[in-house]
Amino acid sequence: MAGGRGVRVKRIQLGNTVFEGANDVYLLDGEATALVDTGVALPAVREELVDGLAEHGLSFRDVDAIALTHWHPDHAGLAGEIQAAGGAEVYVHEADAALVDGTETPLFADRDLQRETFERWGMPDADRERLSGFFDAVSADLSGRPADVTTVSDGDAIRAGGVGLEVLHLPGHTAGLSGFAFDPRTVPGHDPVAGDDATEEAFTGDALLPKYTPNVGGADVRVEGALAAYAESLARIVARDFDAAHPGHRRRIDDPSRRAAAILDHHRHRTRRVIEVLDGSGPATAWEVSAALFGSLEEIHVLHGPGEAFSHLDHLAAAGVVERDGTAYRLVDPDPDVGALFPTTPLDDLVDGSEGA
Template sequence: MKRIQLGNTVFEGENDVYLLDGETTALVDTGVALPEVREELVDGLDEYGLAFADVDAVVLTHWHPDHAGLAGEVQAESDADVYVHEADAALVDGSETPLFTDRDLQRETFERWGMPDADRERLTAFFDAVSADLSGRPADVTTFGDGETIRAGGVELEALHLPGHTAGLSGFAFDPRAVPDHEPVAGADATEEAFTGDALLPKYTPNVGGADVRVEGALAAYAESLARIVERDFDAAHPGHRWRIDDPSRRAATILDHHRHRTRRVVGVLDESGPATAWEVSAELFGSLEGIHVLHGPGEAFSHLDHLAAAGVVERDGTDYRLVDPDPDVAALFPTTPLDDLVDGGEDA
């Protein structure tokens, strides 16, 4: 297994593409469809004597352009099978339009969040500036569901549906001992590692709420995904950005606790300021935002407000949220894990 790192100045930093070149050749994710990133992927494959035409399969963790953008181009040159979870398939095969280019969905979403007109225009201008080239050409896809097995690059990959960041985000569990040119992190004791896409990242907490506005109950879904990662207790995780995670259970528990901390902060904002919109809560949590974060900030705030509303802690009136219970048991709103007492998931998680 080889990791090919690609540039990314729009989203969460360097993208990781994983090359599996056993009995066949496969890629896990592809990077964004920008010319300079395409060249980086071409060069990365060339280091191993490979080209797009040699790829037999592309396995996607989710639909976001920085992970799926080049899938169609790889397929066009190789006729590779492109695998994606059924909930994200329409955004990879082009039959559904993403928020980046869907004006009606933008208007509906920004109104729900209480976003001011000037900020809507600013975010729309950002989308117009960057989104046209990001998604690349559509791909013909093969869908999978949770628990299904995909054989790619000579490796058996078990699909783990880990929704939250997107509706169909999936990780892929595998036996590291069966992967050519890969030394298991835990040595001979290793039995299971996973590709985690953006479900688990080593530096940032993956955005929830703004990254895929299709997800109902996004924070609840993501919390359950994190608890599932803790339970599986992988020896290592190979994320969609930056570097390998050598203690994925602890990292997942830390991010889960981070969301408990953030939920308490949202309750505190409403307790101090009175009824507020997702946009206003976002301003208290994150301050002034630029670029893609103009989407991610209020989306994150909305996911927490929505989670609190589902629990009866707040009530929604139009775009405003009013605090009903100023002293909720926040811990009870999230799943528990065996590592909860060992982590501190504060705002820097």
């Protein structure tokens, strides 16, 4: 970018004891000031963000734009308050917009949707109440105030904090999860991981995480064919061959293509494991398959475990490998070509599914 005072891309790491661990908020501070994600609307986290901005001589009212990777409260919770302070424009993918502007109610606040979802998964009554109680205990203030949003879609170009961002729709974890690709050569003051050879980096939200595999199936129950959608998103990340990915949690990912390929292979392995469970036990519900895969679960994982199991069972049902009978799934083909159920990438022979765990 010619002229101006140059752009900084700075990570502000915030506490998070409810979801995937420490959240990353990215500050883009050049001709204007922008954030990628905001953190959850809890007082302690809010103060951490206030302090993080203050270290750069900034406050909420200085933020001109917010690019949200997805609707989850630990990424979008403070967007409405920041917007109210200074009029920031809030960008979010059209598929997640209603959960940020408050016109749609998320699962954790909708008892009817909870009942429908938990019945579909075959979750026992006691565990439904336990999970609903967890939601009640932690969710009252997570989402913060609604924000007026500007919707974006795949391929859109936006400018935030003096940085040109390309919207990259990466559904699966949520319906509208989007990354934001940028050319680090246009960002004076940014230190590209690959030095002068770097041509493209991306903010990936929870589409790509350095330690855990992003939850699929429980994280956003609105997503149809969640595992298939996420597999295609991972293949897309591999194909883009980013020099670095800046995720929604924890540290920068310096080989995002390999990480994406490893997570994709992890899901191939998990699919084989689901088939083994059904082959050994006979027809089973998503809840029962989750128990076989993950054992006893606590807190948010009571949602994520059966949701993940359901996404795999749903994927297998779409391929005709299993059949659904009520809430149970019966194995039809005990020896399918699992590899054919997922997209292939040039890195498939170089990764081990255990890297995705």
